[in-house]
Amino acid sequence: MEKVAEILTEASAEVVEPRFRALAAGEVMEKSPGDLVTVADREAEVIITRRLRELLPVPVVGEEAVAADPSLARALHTEPACWLVDPVDGTANFVAGRPDFAVMVSLIRDGEAVAAWIWQPMTRTAYAAELGAGAWRDGRRLTRAAAADTPEKWRGSMKPWFLARDVFPGLRDRVHAFGQVTGGRRSAGVEYPQVADGDMDFLVYWRTLPWDHAPGSLLVREAGGVSARLDGTPYRADPPGGVDGLLVASDPQTWEQTRAILLGLPD
Structure with missing residues (x-):
């Protein structure tokens, strides 16, 4: 769990955070009308994909890779295990200079997420969860109380x-x-x-x-x-x-x- 968290924070520090409010001309593109992607998304996914495969050599289903080749998403159903990567979740916020974005990974087994990591770079907050073992924020266990009565x-x-x-x-x-x-x-x-x-x-x-x-x-x-x-x-x-x-x-x-x-x- 700790190793994947390190991969996210290091990839974010290397290629995502330096470009926050500093994207150059030509570093923002459209995958489809209104659906933005940046060089930070693509470079972060390459780094995260390589390092996850070194950790556990199973297929990686990355958002940007699937945009280029939709058939890659089939691994979610056809492979016993795969990594799922969102290199910059909230790209529109990232492009606009708003701090609401995250770097996310999950490990999928037989179509079900068994582990998950969310890194929020601008607040330096890390979330993690493991199936049957619990959820954490910055290493502290999260237990959600029920909502109010009405x-x-x-x-x-x-x-x-x-x-x-x-x-x-x-x-x-x-x-x-x-x-x-x-x-x-x-x-x-x-x-x-x-x-x-x-x-x-x-x-x-x-x-x-x-x-x-x-x-x-x-x-x-x-x-x-x-x-x-x-x-x-x-x-x-x-x-x-x-x-x-x-x-x-x-x-x-x-x-x-x-x-x-x-x-x-x-x-």
């Missing part, structure tokens, strides 16, 4: 304009049942730790790329929370193009009640 006190994030209207009819009206709902921080590597730390009570996502959600889902679950599809199926690291929709919550009761509100289910 939704009017809950804090969450979602982007209603991204959610399918046929799945969430009337959602814009129902979000008023919660105490506070924001549009999120544009980085799963920042948002999931907010739930594990107790700063947020729930998160709602629609598009769930595996490198964004495998690390945080394991972190929240190992801290005592829930990360599951809308039908209650626990989150698994599916290749892009799989199932949409994911609800993350501080505890099982909060998950169930949040789901009922979001979907307009009877009390």
Whole structure:
């Protein structure tokens, strides 16, 4: 666990942090309209990939490598084990000079995250989780307390304009049942730790790329929370193009009640 954490912090220090608010012309590109990538993303992924393979020689599914060759993501289902890498989660924030970004890795076995690491360079905060063993922030065990007793006190994030209207009819009206709902921080590597730390009570996502959600889902679950599809199926690291929709919550009761509100289910 400690060795992977070192790999993330060292790659970040070498090629990501020096470019924060210092990206040169030509160092920011679009993979697709609105989907940014920088030289920091690409160089960090190369470094992390090489060092992870030295640690455990299994396939590496990296966000930028998959952008170039989508077939690489099949390893999540076809290989007994693989590394999953997000070299800069929150690239749009990174490009804009906002500090909400992270470097993330998870180890996947038979489609399930069994270990995860999240490094937040700007706050110098490290999160880690191991299946069945717990979750930690800077080496201290995380145990998430249940949310308050009523939704009017809950804090969450979602982007209603991204959610399918046929799945969430009337959602814009129902979000008023919660105490506070924001549009999120544009980085799963920042948002999931907010739930594990107790700063947020729930998160709602629609598009769930595996490198964004495998690390945080394991972190929240190992801290005592829930990360599951809308039908209650626990989150698994599916290749892009799989199932949409994911609800993350501080505890099982909060998950169930949040789901009922979001979907307009009877009390």
